[in-house]
Amino acid sequence: MRCATFVSLLVVAGAGAASDWELDAEVALSARYFLQETDDPRQDQFAADLYGQVDAFRDWDQGRQRFAVSVNARGDSDDGERSRFDVQEFYWRYRWPRAEVAVGVDRVFWGVTEALHLVDVINQTDLAASPDTEDKLGQPMLRLTLRPRWGTIDAYVLARFRERRLPGTAGRLRGPVEIVADAARFESGDGRSHVDYALRYSHYVGPVEFALSQFTGTARTPAFDLIGIAPVPQIAPVYFQTDQTGLELTYVQGNWLWKLEAISARDPVQRYRAATGGFEYTWSSVFGNADLGLIAEYQYDSRNAGEVLAFDNAGLFNDDLVVGTRLGLNDFAGSEFLLLATRDRDNGGRVVTVEASRRLGSQWRLALEGQHFSAGDEADLLTILAREDYWRLSLTRYF
């Protein structure tokens, strides 16, 4: 009897709690078409995938406590490395007026620039999902945030290292090499269990915003070992230890938004520097209601490719200029358009990205994305992507 009462109490409490949940979901069907064939018969020019995402959170205790969950899953017709499940968020958070503590899996974005994200280091990138480096994997962490009047301090203990997701054997965007992610190697004897730490201080004063950050632990970006040559060269990721100091700066003046990201970091052979910065200039009310933005960013890296390992992609963007434009039509369909073109000033290598999307009705969105890669010379790392130009069309239903 007592047990039955307890169970029914739990059910009632659960039902009450359930009504406080905020739920969002989306399902997307995408098709990717690669303009060129490869020499590897295991690869296709066409692939389709189905993606689903569910977000839920609940606040209680007058908003002081929150529990949030966000999970996603993708099934790809070709690439097993793209057919994966991920927990993006699964955390509990407690908030005081000027402090906050959170435990669990979460995503954290650092940075200000558009084309390249140098400073952003908390979450691992899912390169199998998209080559744009903006798809991230959930990171288990403990976060403590303090908000004194002079800024925000975030301290992170990053409990478990997550390996980068990279295109699989049957997948594209890997070039003429096969990536054997299972053969990953770690500099630290702790491997994936290595605990990383990060600290960031950020503040803004009128038109100026800045952040300083420090990360110590396993580098998110791997270098690659050559581990086999038949039938194609096989490479495996190597994760070195690093410490990275980062700076973010934004200055806004009228239509101008100036941005800078700079890092100083260490790899096994050297301490290196990289920076990216530029501006975004926005015109409002062009062609009627549209907003038109002009983006220009420069990318610098003190490293040269292959300094650490033969297949390391360090210094890919070492002396590159990015120009782009962003157009928001501000119409009923919320139509948006983005074009970014990166050109290496040394060797002439180019990457061009196009993104366009519009709403269909009120709950659907149609998006088109394309990328073109062209290598500057034979030594250019972009050579491996020379046959990977693609278009991707996706239709998303939001709930």
Next chain:
Amino acid sequence: MRRPTLTLLLALLCTLTARADIPGFAPGNTAEANGLAIAEEADRRGQGFGDSRSTLTMTLYDGRGNSATREMSGKTLEMPDDGDRTLLFFENPPDVAGTAFLTHSHGERDDDQWLYLPALKRIKRIASSNRSGAFMGSEFSYEDLGNDEVEKYDHRYLGEADVDGVATYQLERTPKLRSGYSKQIVWLDQAELRAWRIEYYDRGDRLLKTLYPRDYEQYLERFWRPLTMEMVNHQNGRRTVLEWADYVFGLELRAGDFERDALRDIR
């Protein structure tokens, strides 16, 4: 017994039709001085509400029979020595749900504005020149929805006018800061100094839009809020209707709830 009732009724009528008592406003003063006096008095009457929360439904009409609806919720905090802070949170359509928009408005300098993009969990600073840009595809610009700090305009009193049977003061105000307009003509009702109509003129001085605030409700026995605002664009034939609901005041919100980093907690 009849006399006091009549007196009471007269007194009541007087109150209803009374003009606002406006310090510094006098027939002999310059149009600029009177304009400023009215604007300052209207501003003073709006002060002291502390904070508020409400929901907002925005309906866009394209003039060809199509319409689309956006839903959002917002909260506002009055700052003692600065412009108000406003946090807007989008709920519908679902592809932009979770996007949030934070504004710190200032008197004589550009507002500070941030956008929160939930897909990347990214907070983006926005160039405040976007003030003249369209808000979410509507006929309202960010500027129209911002706070009408007195310091942002030069004012000129144009005289009294009748708007749909309501006695109003007519003002012209010229933006001092970067703006999408050359001027605005504002009609404020004489009793409470509430905006009754606003005309917006484009940079070429042609009539661009007219705003019709309607359904004024009084809160905390002092503060008036229009529950409906209709913006008609005369040049493209489109219009936008904003409808507010569920106003709550006295939430005891803190400035910290409106700092940039509060955006990453909004969801």
